[in-house]
Amino acid sequence: MDLARQNAANDIFERVNSSGKMGVIIEDENYESGVFVDLHGLHVNEAKLKLTELILPMLKDVKKMTLITGHGAHNKSGESVLKKAISTFLKERKISCEDHPTNKGALCIFD
Numbered sequence: 001m002d003l004a005r006q007n008a009a010n011d012i013f014e015r016v017n018s019s020g021k022m023g024v025i026i027e028d029e030n031y032e033s034g035v036f037v038d039l040h041g042l043h044v045n046e047a048k049l050k051l052t053e054l055i056l057p058m059l060k061d062v063k064k065m066t067l068i069t070g071h072g073a074h075n076k077s078g079e080s081v082l083k084k085a086i087s088t089f090l091k092e093r094k095i096s097c098e099d100h101p102t103n104k105g106a107l108c109i110f111d
Contacts (some may be wrong), residue, residue, distance in 0.1 A: 038068040044085040052090070059095070059111045072106035083107060 038056055039047045047069075059065060069083035087107060090097040100106035 022076060035062045035065045036068065037065060039082060040070050041085065042082070044082060047086060048083055048089055048105045051086070056093075056095070059109065063111045065109050066100060066103075067109060068103075069105060069107060080105065 019030050035058070039050065042050065051067075055065065055067075067086060069086055070080050071083070072080035083105070090107075090109060096110040100107055100108050
C-alpha cells in the first residue's frame with residue numbers, strides 16, 4: 001500500500017509539473033520571477049519529501065521559487081492545509097518563505 005501511495009504521489013507530481021510554468025524561469029520586477037513548482041494533489045508528507053529530495057537542492061542555484069500549494073478551495077475551512085504545513089516546514093529549516101502577494105494559493109521561497 002505504501003508503494004502504491006508513493007507511485008501515485010510521483011505520478012501526480014510529474015503530471016502537474018510536466019507543462020506550464022514548472023521549471024520555467026521568468027524575470028520581471030514582480031514576484032513572478034523564478035522557478036515555479038506545483039505541489040497540488042500531494043499530501044503534506046509527500047510534498048515535504050519532494051521539497052527535500054528535488055526542490056530545495058535547486059534553491060541555491062535559482063535563488064527564488066514559487067510553490068503552488070492551492071488556497072484551500074477543497075477544504076471545509078477554506079484554508080490550505082498544504083500551504084500552512086509547507087510554510088511551517090520551510091521556516092523550521094530557516095528557508096525564507098512568504099505568501100505570494102497576488103496568488104493566495106502560492107508561496108515564494110528565497111535562498
